[in-house]
Amino acid sequence: MIESLLVANRGEIARRIIRTARRLGVRTIAVHSDVDADLPFVREADEAVGIGPANPAESYRNTEAILAAAKSTGAQAVHPGYGFLSENADFARTVASNGLVWVGPGADAITAMGDKINARNLMAAAGVPVAPGSPDPAGSAEAALAAAEKVGFPVMVKASAGGGGMGMAVAEDADGLVREYEKVRVFAERMFGDGGVLIERYFPRVRHVEVQILGLADGRVVALSERECSVQRRNQKLVEEAPSPAVTPELRERMLDAAVRAGEAVGYRNAGTVECLLDPATGEFFFLEMNTRLQVEHPITELIHGMDLVEAQLRIAAGQEVKIGSVQSRHAIELRINAEDPKRFFPGPGKITTWVEPEGEGIRVDSGYAEGTTVSQNYDSLMAKLIVFGSNRDEVLQKARIAVDAFKIVGPKNNLPFFAELLENPEFRSGDYDTGIVARMRNGRM
Structure with a gap:
């Protein structure tokens, strides 16, 4: 069994991971932002390291700060919990390349499933049922309209790189699609750094x-x-x-x-x-x-x-x-x-x-x-x-x-x-x- 585990997360999921690790005799290391210093997960870990201010980009998404904490505490493994860096393939690769055990799927699997269109096409090839939709990102409103004509209205407009219900909208007709396409594209670019948009059939009752x-x-x-x-x-x-x-x-x-x-x-x-x-x-x-x-x-x-x-x-x-x-x-x-x-x-x-x-x-x-x-x-x-x-x-x-x-x-x-x-x-x-x-x-x- 792993001997020491850094939990790269906060709140209830960090506390949850620490509880099981402690039962298994694994030494736990918590990382926390300045505003989280008094939360229960920090007190319950065997060791805790402050990694930056409240802004997640400077703390819980700060790869360098997390790896420095792992190195300074002698952590053997990293558990990312959910959210933050948990589905970041680059972080998973970096953890592994630094000689640490990554408690999660391989970076290649994260990459393959991180893009909704790529994931959808992979699943279709594997015989997994997929909803009618576009096999490629809609690079413009015109392309989105062409895809929607094939799929049939209403359609779901989805950020290709999104997840957890973020970057999604329903378009009932062509006018609505043009409007929602641009909203989703801009949101996806800002949130995920990828403006790819997927058009898929929308099921009113599902x-x-x-x-x-x-x-x-x-x-x-x-x-x-x-x-x-x-x-x-x-x-x-x-x-x-x-x-x-x-x-x-x-x-x-x-x-x-x-x-x-x-x-x-x-x-x-x-x-x-x-x-x-x-x-x-x-x-x-x-x-x-x-x-x-x-x-x-x-x-x-x-x-x-x-x-x-x-x-x-x-x-x-x-x-x-x-x-x-x-x-x-x-x-x-x-x-x-x-x-x-x-x-x-x-x-x-x-x-x-x-x-x-x-x-x-x-x-x-x-x-x-x-x-x-x-x-x-x-x-x-x-x-x-x-x-x-x-x-x-x-x-x-x-x-x-x-x-x-x-x-x-x-x-x-x-x-x-x-x-x-x-x-x-x-x-x-x-x-x-x-x-x-x-x-x-x-x-x-x-």
């Missing part, structure tokens, strides 16, 4: 279902099970559950098989996720993207399989065997507790004056903050993940409703009231919902 894969040290790729991620605001996930209420045993078998083919197509190693769009009317599913890292929502898969995915990541990186847990008769739901307005979902950072987490059987909280700490405007608004599990979905929904009421946060704004509303919503409770559920709740159209 579910977002993903499959957890592990590329093992012996070269095999295995698919664990699926997660439902359709409760979203502005294409950003708010709630995930496993198993998906929409997936039948026959559909599950097809999705898991496609996910394995996707991983094999790029020689995948370590943890990854194959994200798909599912048409509930036809049962057809289409490849959306592959996230070449650990997902925010990984805990619900852990609970369904009775295994620790961070431990699996570390064992794979160390060349060790991983015991794959079989699917258990459980259901799990994760609620992302964000520092944001529960109505419009605008960020609302601030100092936490009260923080009381719910407790009890079947309740797990992965948090990045505590009473007296401050949620900074410089980072993602995620404060904690409330994970509830039990023997069936009805039981979990009941437990989740009680847990939401028991979670007390005073200071920053938070979206707990939204979850209280969602857990009473008939559409969500039925399990027959799609990615438009939040918009319908807010527009009063259910």
